[in-house]
Amino acid sequence: QFVSLRQRILSAVQKNATRGDPRSVIRAIDQFCSQKEWAMNVGNEKGCILDSVVSEVNPATVLELGTYCGYSTVRIASLLPPYAKFITLEFNPDFAAVARQVIAWAGLEDKVQLVEGASSDWIPKIKEQFGIKTFDLVFLDHWKEHYLSDTKLMEECGLLRKGSVLLADNVICPGAPDYVEYVRSSPRYKSHYFRSHLEYTKAEENLWYLGIIE
Numbered sequence: 079q080f081v082s083l084r085q086r087i088l089s090a091v092q093k094n095a096t097r098g099d100p101r102s103v104i105r106a107i108d109q110f111c112s113q114k115e116w117a118m119n120v121g122n123e124k125g126c127i128l129d130s131v132v133s134e135v136n137p138a139t140v141l142e143l144g145t146y147c148g149y150s151t152v153r154i155a156s157l158l159p160p161y162a163k164f165i166t167l168e169f170n171p172d173f174a175a176v177a178r179q180v181i182a183w184a185g186l187e188d189k190v191q192l193v194e195g196a197s198s199d200w201i202p203k204i205k206e207q208f209g210i211k212t213f214d215l216v217f218l219d220h221w222k223e224h225y226l227s228d229t230k231l232m233e234e235c236g237l238l239r240k241g242s243v244l245l246a247d248n249v250i251c252p253g254a255p256d257y258v259e260y261v262r263s264s265p266r267y268k269s270h271y272f273r274s275h276l277e278y279t280k281a282e283e284n285l286w287y288l289g290i291i292e
């Protein structure tokens with residue numbers, strides 16, 4: 079019967095990756111998506127940039143918007159210090175179910191809190207529900223038209239501080255022009271981008287790095 083792409087990604091992990099080995103989970107998904115079927119994981123080229131930002135920020139608190147199949151969740155969680163708090167928001171129950179199994183296969187289920195629901199509903203509740211004051215790092219990779227509204231919402235909820243870093247995928251393709259326009263014209267952000275390519279292709283893509291300066 080019909081097997082969804084997310085199920086085929088999960089099967090590729092369970093078949094080719096070693097339980098408890100995050101790098102083998104990442105490699106299995108990248109091999110599947112470059113050899114068999116494209117999927118919208120951040121991919122290895124942008125993933126290496128993500129890794130370097132996570133390592134540099136060495137965050138005690140991380141928020142990911144848009145878990146999808148958990149590829150970037152595994153990349154980030156595998157680099158966090160033991161005391162870190164990592165929340166990832168996903169509103170599609172089918173993707174959340176696959177992501178939970180991918181994260182568990184990597185042996186990282188104790189490092190990540192996957193919360194099922196819409197970012198706009200959950201961002202206002204994070205402080206009291208999870209005892210988090212501010213986020214050191216936010217990775218935006220959900221619907222692109224939510225980047226700006228969710229960034230403004232995080233500001234309003236006092237979840238961002240001087241020094242917080244926001245990293246946004248896909249500012250070129252599919253693109254988040256209103257978000258880029260807003261953060262570039264705001265004095266409270268210092269921003270730059272890392273040149274890269276769209277996952278598993280040769281198309282131009284950037285990761286947008288945003289530092290909160292006030």
Ligand SMILES: CCc1ncnc2c1ncn2[C@@H]1O[C@H](/C=C/CNC(=O)c2cc(-c3ccc(F)cc3)cc(O)c2O)[C@@H](O)[C@H]1O
Nearest residue numbers: 118144146167168169170173195196197219220221251252
């Ligand atoms: C309510 C807010 C809210 N709250 C919680 N979870 C939410 C949410 N809004 C969305 N989600 C979940 O996040 C993920 C969506 C991710 C959306 N990502 C792309 O569209 C994308 C596209 C391309 C590309 C496609 C086709 C091309 F030709 C080229 C490029 C490449 C990329 O890297 C991309 O990230 C899914 O799991 C949603 O369920």
Ligand SMILES: [Mg+2]
Nearest residue numbers: 120219247248
């Ligand atoms: Mg993306």
